[in-house]
């Protein structure tokens with residue numbers, strides 16, 4: 001089943017942590033807010049870590065199984 | 066007669082010809098100029114943390130086509146330091162690099178690893194390195210961060226600190242062995258180590274000389290809640306008494322406290338703060354005062370030398386004071402900002418300082434100015450769920466939130482809106 005990565009734009013502060021944790025699955029857009037470019041690039045563990053490590057808890061992962 | 070460079074803050078005098086292709090003199094060096102402005106060809110960045118990393122990439126993003134050399138005392142390319150005291154202590158995960166190695170190559174960024182800058186000759190615009198070579202620069206960016214403070218009385222053989230990847234093996238071995246752990250210092254890192262250790266089943270005592278963990282920064286009301294969070298999760302918290310000495314014996318460690326009591330332990334971790342890694346810059350002409358002092362745009366007191374990240378104490382225009390911040394997000398933004406100044410657009414660096422910490426599965430978040438509050442209002446008694454607002458003369462200047470990221474997001478916006486620099490507020 002496809003992985004859904006949801007990023008709350010209101011909460012994200014553009015710290016960029018998720019970008020290096022998720023191997024480029026997530027990038028910062030022109031407004032400096034995190035946006036999913038290709039969820040498949042990272043493993044589910046990396047995405048989970050990105051969510052857990054986001055300084056603002058802006059990332060939710062679901063549908064992973 | 067020469068003409069002063071028109072770049073803000075540049076003190077060089079250009080040759081008579083001005084215009085393209087002339088040379089500017091600084092000390093005994095010459096620098097290429099174009100249109101009356103100095104041209105930076107060779108940028109040397111000293112440091113291998115997030116500030117250095119962001120600076121190097123931003124230079125390229127802005128179109129700098131000269132050389133970029135990053136010199137880091139660490140063996141690893143820049144990595145996420147904040148993981149060292151979080152996931153990496155609980156799980157067997159590798160360092161998380163900030164970018165794949167190939168990105169530096171693709172961007173033409175030279176990474177010199179495991180090499181330390183040992184002396185600066187600002188007149189010759191040259192940095193002396195630990196491998197007996199030297200690098201000349203047109204612009205030098207210092208992103209040297211800090212080193213953990215380990216007071217001699219606490220420095221017994223095997224006592225652990227936490228700052229760099231090289232410290233990780235020791236700490237992991239301590240956690241794998243189990244037993245009794247004493248953590249000295251209840252700041253963010255001490256708190257995270259205690260949290261990871263108790264998760265892994267160790268018998269953990271956290272010693273904090275103030276009345277509560279984080280009290281020095283956040284005050285007693287919030288500090289007691291943080292202490293309660295530790296205690297709820299099984300950490301013994303000893304407060305109001307400092308550790309005077311640590312001694313090692315074959316059977317383990319003895320920690321002497323200021324009140325005459327002692328603790329015994331199988332391992333000791335000291336997390337009592339960090340000091341800017343600037344010893345090697347003493348006598349270089351740079352103004353050093355609890356960090357490398359810079360103006361609002363990351364320029365040090367010495368021509369063509371800039372500083373950013375944890376090591377820099379810069380003039381924050383909105384706070385109208387010199388600030389040094391030891392937080393990941395701020396250091397990264399500082400790295401981006403300094404690259405802009407190096408290339409000539411000197412905007413003031415004016416972030417809303419932000420730090421987060423993960424302790425016992427709870428997200429702790431702070432934004433704002435950590436000094437100078439005179440009133441704090443706390444909502445919520447649950448140590449894993451509360452909001453504290455900090456005021457100075459009735460104005461909101463900071464917010465600390467435990468376990469409520471959405472509340473934090475709202476409060477942070479409020480703070481950001483109120484942060485207008487005095488000269489730009491009208």
Ligand SMILES: Cc1cc2nc3c(=O)[nH]c(=O)nc-3n(C[C@H](O)[C@H](O)[C@H](O)COP(=O)(O)OP(=O)(O)OC[C@H]3O[C@@H](n4cnc5c(N)ncnc54)[C@H](O)[C@@H]3O)c2cc1C
Nearest residue numbers: 112113114115116138181182209210374375391392393396
């Ligand atoms: C364990 C740990 C956990 C943390 N967790 C959080 C957190 O959860 N949230 C948060 O906001 N902040 C956290 N921080 C703070 C954050 O990591 C720092 O603010 C940030 O790393 C500062 O980045 P920097 O690039 O300025 O300096 P540093 O990361 O300290 O990097 C400095 C680099 O320069 C190198 N260097 C120093 N001197 C020389 C020299 N003379 N020559 C060559 N190289 C040199 C060092 O080896 C190092 O690579 C944590 C820090 C630590 C240590």
Ligand code: SF4
Nearest residue numbers: 012013015016018054
């Ligand atoms: S880690 Fe979180 S706050 Fe930082 S950019 Fe990613 S989503 Fe935004």
